Amino acid sequence: MAVVKSRREQYSEATRAALLAAATHRFATLGYAATGLEDVAADIQATRGAVYHHFSSKKALFEAVLDEQEERATSRLGAAYRAAPDPWSGALAALEAFLDQCLDPVYSRVVWREGPIAMGWQGWHHSEEKYAYGLVESIIGELVEHGYLAALPTAAAADVTFHAIGTAGHRMAEADPADRPRLRTEYGAVLRRMLAGLRPDVDPDRPPHSEQQQRSGQSADHGVGEQSTP
Amino acid sequence: MAVVKSRREQYSEATRAALLAAATHRFATLGYAATGLEDVAADIQATRGAVYHHFSSKKALFEAVLDEQEERATSRLGAAYRAAPDPWSGALAALEAFLDQCLDPVYSRVVWREGPIAMGWQGWHHSEEKYAYGLVESIIGELVEHGYLAALPTAAAADVTFHAIGTAGHRMAEADPADRPRLRTEYGAVLRRMLAGLRPDVDPDRPPHSEQQQRSGQSADHGVGEQSTP
DNA sequence: GTCGGTCACATACACAGTGTATGTCAGTAG
DNA sequence: CTACTGACATACACTGTGTATGTGACCGAC
Structure with missing residues (x-):
């Protein structure tokens, strides 16, 4: 297999690869939503027709x-x-x-x-x-x-x-x-x-030691600011 | 503050709340992209004008x-x-x-x-x-x-x-x-x-014990299938 | 070589959805 | 009662996808 390819096939494959590269660049820099197929095609001096010929959709x-x-x-x-x-x-x-x-x-x-x-x-x-x-x-x-x-x-x-x-x-x-x-x-x-x-020797339920655990009788509030609850 | 509100203000707030509820439901069930503002407005018997009055954009x-x-x-x-x-x-x-x-x-x-x-x-x-x-x-x-x-x-x-x-x-x-x-x-x-x-007493670098670690001389390939690398 | 067919793409159009500019009418203040 | 403001509705412009159709270059057969 993989016999010699006709010129048309070679051109076609090159176009497809170029579209893929251009699309990769635009998707990676601008994102999916901000990438228009018009621009992708224009990047390789083609039109949206070429895109829709090689790919069924965006x-x-x-x-x-x-x-x-x-x-x-x-x-x-x-x-x-x-x-x-x-x-x-x-x-x-x-x-x-x-x-x-x-x-x-x-x-x-x-x-x-x-x-x-x-x-x-x-x-x-x-x-x-x-x-x-x-x-x-x-x-x-x-x-x-x-x-x-x-x-x-x-x-x-x-x-x-x-x-x-x-x-x-x-x-x-x-x-x-x-x-x-x-x-x-x-x-x-x-x-x-x-x-x-996740290793078997770790016991997740054993409470951790803390040098401050038994310190002065603070209230249950240990620092995280009050959240407004409207 | 928060004096009695005029009837118009009350209506307006109710509309806004209803839009929010309708939008929440559509966003949560259909997703952002598949939700049209037309439909959100229609859910509360209003038009897109109401949406754009209360919110600057989708x-x-x-x-x-x-x-x-x-x-x-x-x-x-x-x-x-x-x-x-x-x-x-x-x-x-x-x-x-x-x-x-x-x-x-x-x-x-x-x-x-x-x-x-x-x-x-x-x-x-x-x-x-x-x-x-x-x-x-x-x-x-x-x-x-x-x-x-x-x-x-x-x-x-x-x-x-x-x-x-x-x-x-x-x-x-x-x-x-x-x-x-x-x-x-x-x-x-x-x-x-x-x-x-993440607790301080866990040493992440100590290799774990495994009952199988020293078993029969297998090759370095320990099971994950070969990936095709074209 | 030339001729019919096919493939790779271009062109043109239909459609959906956002955003914006303008109109309208109820509600409110004076 | 009047004039005005604010809450919406209506109409339109614009962008982008998808689709249907056109066209010319290439390819194999004779």
């Missing part, structure tokens, strides 16, 4: 963009996980790779911000099951299965973990690039701790 | 709806926190209250799903700082300050925590109502464990 164009991003990302995360000697360090490596991936403003914006908007939350999440979310889910499942994590329901644990990591990445991608190394460290620390909380 | 109408939801929710969470005897149990109580709140499909959909879509992620998050996010942030800050949690950067910890909880609530609100009690239990367990992971 939403379909976005999905193609998202798929491309997720394909790349997921293969990286999977590689990082499998390269590690055991599931636990694999999970940590995948976490690092995920944070790295989210630092890419295109990935972050397209997948985490515009995805739910363009495809609807349901559609986005359904699509995610093929990609990063699905990977997180299988990793969590494996960690639980091998006793690295407490016997928690996989779906709930994966869900919260996935979104915690994604949120962190998303916030980093939005921040001033100069702050990112610091944020990366901070978010990484928080996430590793949260993951550690 | 976005402003949505913000009024969201503000109303968040006002209620935040005062509940704050009350739950302050009613507890100490910050730690206050945080757990607020977590429970948050999950309860998210079970309300109107709150969940308006705040967590449509909010970012309608106001843009930035606008939504900026608005959240006044409400639930701000509350989570101050609670986390207090826990850290009093030694209940490890000395983590408050912003990062609050951010991840807030979104982890919100995601859990959001997923519950979307699930079949019959499944919610079970999900509520599962998500609650995961979230309490994650919060526990």
Whole structure:
């Protein structure tokens, strides 16, 4: 297969790829709503006719963009996980790779911000099951299965973990690039701790020790300002 | 102040309230994008002129709806926190209250799903700082300050925590109502464990024990299927 | 080579929805 | 009673998606 392609086919594929690239750029910088198909087409000296020839709708164009991003990302995360000697360090490596991936403003914006908007939350999440979310889910499942994590329901644990990591990445991608190394460290620390909380040896119900717990008899109000309740 | 209002003022306020209620219902059931101002107005036997008289734009109408939801929710969470005897149990109580709140499909959909879509992620998050996010942030800050949690950067910890909880609530609100009690239990367990992971006595870097770690000499590939890398 | 068909795109139009400018009439103050 | 203000309704302009139709370049057959 993959015989030589006719000139027309080559042109067509090039057009499609160019549309995809232009759309990726506009979606990632302006967002889904503010991106008009007219502009996308104009970016490559074409008209909306070309867009509708290659993609059935604006939403379909976005999905193609998202798929491309997720394909790349997921293969990286999977590689990082499998390269590690055991599931636990694999999970940590995948976490690092995920944070790295989210630092890419295109990935972050397209997948985490515009995805739910363009495809609807349901559609986005359904699509995610093929990609990063699905990977997180299988990793969590494996960690639980091998006793690295407490016997928690996989779906709930994966869900919260996935979104915690994604949120962190998303916030980093939005921040001033100069702050990112610091944020990366901070978010990484928080996430590793949260993951550690899922380990079987942690007892979530034991009350924490606090050097101030028995201090002077303050009232129950411990600081958070009164909320007006009209 | 608050003297007797003229009949016109009373009518006007009633109209505004009715518009708000109709908009809330449509936004919560159909979503922001699929809600037309024509329909909102028709719900109360009025026209779009009434909407634009009371609200400067569709976005402003949505913000009024969201503000109303968040006002209620935040005062509940704050009350739950302050009613507890100490910050730690206050945080757990607020977590429970948050999950309860998210079970309300109107709150969940308006705040967590449509909010970012309608106001843009930035606008939504900026608005959240006044409400639930701000509350989570101050609670986390207090826990850290009093030694209940490890000395983590408050912003990062609050951010991840807030979104982890919100995601859990959001997923519950979307699930079949019959499944919610079970999900509520599962998500609650995961979230309490994650919060526990932030306690000062948990060492996130100590590798976990696993009964399978030294088993038969498998390759580095520990189960997650190969990802095609085209 | 040329001829009919097809494919890649352009052009033109229908439709929905927001926002805005203007009109109208009830209610209120003097 | 009158003049005015405020609460809406009506009409229109504009933007953007989607769709139906047109057109010219390429491709295979003879």
